[in-house]
Amino acid sequence: MLLVMAVAAGCTGQGESIGGRSDEDLLRNHNWTQMPGTTAQNGILRVSASDRHIVEQDSSGGQPNPPLNLAGPHLRSDGDFTVTARMSGVGDDDGDSWLRLYGRVPVIYDEWRQERPSLRVGVTADGRVRVQIWDGEGDEPATSKDFDCGCSGTVTLAVSSIGDTFRVKADGRQLGTVQDPGVFAEGTVWFGLEADAGENERREGWRLTQLIARPESGDSLRVIKAPQLRQAQSDDTLRARAADVERPFDVGTALAENPLLTDSRYRALAGSQFSMLTPENAFKPQFLHPRRGVYDFRDADLLVRFARANDMKVHAHTLVWHEALPNWMREDDDPEEVRRTMLRHIATVAGHFKGKVAEWDVVNEPMSDDEKSYTNGNLGLRSEQSPWYEAMGEEYIDEAFRAAHRADPKAELFLNEYGVEEEGERWDALYDLIKRLKERGVPIDGVGFQNHEYTPGDRTAPETFRSHVQDLAELGVQARVSEMDVPIGEDEEDGRETQAVEMAGKLRVCLEEPNCTSFSTWGFTDRYGSTSDTKIYPPRTADSLPWDTDLRPKRAYEHLLEALRAAP
Known part of the structure; x- marks a missing residue:
C-alpha cells in the first residue's frame, strides 16, 4: 500500500x-x-x-x-x-x-x-x-x-x-x-x-x-514539503492576452483552496491563466465567522497568498448576503443588534484584508425571486429571506457600502446579482436601486453580472447585456462579468459550441465597453464545478466551464483566448 x-x-x-x-x-x-x-x-x-x-x-x-x-x-x-x-x-x-x-x-x-x-x-x-x-x-x-x-x-x-x-x-x-x-x-x-x-x-x-x-x-x-504557490507563466494564456488590452482589464475565476493545495494541475492553470481570483467560499461568513465574535481567516489568507505569489488581484466575495450565514447570525430578533452584527462583521473582515484585495462584493444578490416584491413596495428587494433587510430595510445596503469603504477606502466596491443580464423587472429594479444609491452618495463603484446560464432560457444576447453595461456607464458605475458558467443540457446539439459562443460573446462586450473592467467564470474546470448534480452521491459532474474534468481546454477556452487576441 x-x-x-x-x-x-x-x-x-x-x-x-x-x-x-x-x-x-x-x-x-x-x-x-x-x-x-x-x-x-x-x-x-x-x-x-x-x-x-x-x-x-x-x-x-x-x-x-x-x-x-x-x-x-x-x-x-x-x-x-x-x-x-x-x-x-x-x-x-x-x-x-x-x-x-x-x-x-x-x-x-x-x-x-x-x-x-x-x-x-x-x-x-x-x-x-x-x-x-x-x-x-x-x-x-x-x-x-x-x-x-x-x-x-x-x-x-x-x-x-x-x-x-x-x-x-x-x-x-x-x-x-x-x-x-x-x-x-x-x-x-x-x-x-x-x-x-x-x-x-x-x-x-x-x-x-x-x-x-x-x-x-x-x-x-x-x-x-508544501508546494510552491508561484506558478510558471507563458505568453499565450488568458491573462497574458488580457495584459495586452489597451486599458486595465482582468480575466478571472473563482478558486477553492482544497484543490489549489492538493491538485498540481489545477494549481498550475489557476496561477498561469488568470489575473484575478474570486474566493469561491473562504470569504463567506459561515466559513470565516462560524461563531459570534470568533473569526478564522486562515483558509481565506491562503488564497490571498496564492494571489500575491502569482501577481493576481483578489475580488473578495462576499461581505453581506442572505445565504452562507452561520446559524447564529439569524438568531437575533432585535433590529439594532442585527445592524451591529453586520457592521462589526464588515469592519473586521474588510479591515483584516485592507490593502490585500482590490475589490469587494459588498452586497450579494439583494434582488428578490418573489414576483410580489416588485409590486408591493419592496422595490424588488429580497425581504423575508434576508435578516439584513428585515432589520433595516433598503438602508442595509447603504450602511454596508459605507462600512466597507471606511474599513478599506482604496478597494473598489461592487453589488453582485444574477439574472440582470436579461431585460425585465429584475433589471429595471436593480437599475433603479443603483440610481437611488448614487443619489444618496453611497460609495458604490460597480455591479457584477453573474451570467449563470443554467438553462437555454437563461441565455441572453450580447447586445442586451451591452445595453445594461452602457446604462450603468451613464450613472458613472463600472460593470463586470462575475460568475459565468454555461451548463450544457443532454439534449443540446453541439452544446460545447453554444457554450463557447455564449462565454466569448459576453467577454467581447466587456472588452468593447470601457466601464466593463473584468470577466470571471465561476470556477474553470468541471472537475470541481459547483453546477454538479449534488442530488446523487457522489455528484455527477456538469459540463459548464472552459476546462473539462480532465483539465483539458474546451472550445470555450479557445473562443475566450481568441476574443482577447482580437481586442484593441
Whole structure:
C-alpha cells in the first residue's frame, strides 16, 4: 500500500523529501500555524471547537464542515503504517476530541460538502474511543465503532493500517480492529483536527502534544514539503492576452483552496491563466465567522497568498448576503443588534484584508425571486429571506457600502446579482436601486453580472447585456462579468459550441465597453464545478466551464483566448 500523509507547514519549498526509517515527528518538525481552528505554541496544538457548518440555499440544515490542514507537506510510504497521537484534555464530559485522516480531500461547493474516504478516531465525552469511516458514498460515516476505554485527561491513541484492517490502541492497549474499505487506496491522507463543544458548550478544546508516523513495512517514510504557490507563466494564456488590452482589464475565476493545495494541475492553470481570483467560499461568513465574535481567516489568507505569489488581484466575495450565514447570525430578533452584527462583521473582515484585495462584493444578490416584491413596495428587494433587510430595510445596503469603504477606502466596491443580464423587472429594479444609491452618495463603484446560464432560457444576447453595461456607464458605475458558467443540457446539439459562443460573446462586450473592467467564470474546470448534480452521491459532474474534468481546454477556452487576441 502506498500512503501519503499531508501535514501542515508553510507554503514554501517544492517537493523536498526527508527520508529515513525512523519515526517522523509530524508536529514539532513542521509548521501547523495554517491549520484552522488551532493555536500552535511551543510544539503543542490547542484545538478549539469551530462550529463550522454549511447550510443549504434555503438556510436549512447544517452539514458539518470540519477544518483540515491543507498548507503543508505530505508523507509517503509504500507499506503499512501507524499514526500515533497524544491528546490532552479529553473525556471528562468536555466534548469529543478527534483526529481525522483523509484519504481524499473533501470538495466544497457553494452550499454543500462532498465527503470522500476518510477515517476519524477520537475520545468521546464519556471516555470511549470511537472510530468512524467514510467511504466516499455519503455524508454520514459508513462505519462507526465504539471501544470501551475509560479514557480521560491525557491519552495516546494509535491507529495502524495493516493490509485491509485498521488496528486501534489506547495507551499501548489493543482495543480492537475495524475493516478498511480502502480509505487510502489512492495513497493520500491529509490531517484534520476537530473539537466538539459538548453539552456544556465547552470552547477551550483539547491539546495535541505529539503526532508520530511510523512505517510498519516497506521503505522509509518521506516528508514532502508544501508546494510552491508561484506558478510558471507563458505568453499565450488568458491573462497574458488580457495584459495586452489597451486599458486595465482582468480575466478571472473563482478558486477553492482544497484543490489549489492538493491538485498540481489545477494549481498550475489557476496561477498561469488568470489575473484575478474570486474566493469561491473562504470569504463567506459561515466559513470565516462560524461563531459570534470568533473569526478564522486562515483558509481565506491562503488564497490571498496564492494571489500575491502569482501577481493576481483578489475580488473578495462576499461581505453581506442572505445565504452562507452561520446559524447564529439569524438568531437575533432585535433590529439594532442585527445592524451591529453586520457592521462589526464588515469592519473586521474588510479591515483584516485592507490593502490585500482590490475589490469587494459588498452586497450579494439583494434582488428578490418573489414576483410580489416588485409590486408591493419592496422595490424588488429580497425581504423575508434576508435578516439584513428585515432589520433595516433598503438602508442595509447603504450602511454596508459605507462600512466597507471606511474599513478599506482604496478597494473598489461592487453589488453582485444574477439574472440582470436579461431585460425585465429584475433589471429595471436593480437599475433603479443603483440610481437611488448614487443619489444618496453611497460609495458604490460597480455591479457584477453573474451570467449563470443554467438553462437555454437563461441565455441572453450580447447586445442586451451591452445595453445594461452602457446604462450603468451613464450613472458613472463600472460593470463586470462575475460568475459565468454555461451548463450544457443532454439534449443540446453541439452544446460545447453554444457554450463557447455564449462565454466569448459576453467577454467581447466587456472588452468593447470601457466601464466593463473584468470577466470571471465561476470556477474553470468541471472537475470541481459547483453546477454538479449534488442530488446523487457522489455528484455527477456538469459540463459548464472552459476546462473539462480532465483539465483539458474546451472550445470555450479557445473562443475566450481568441476574443482577447482580437481586442484593441
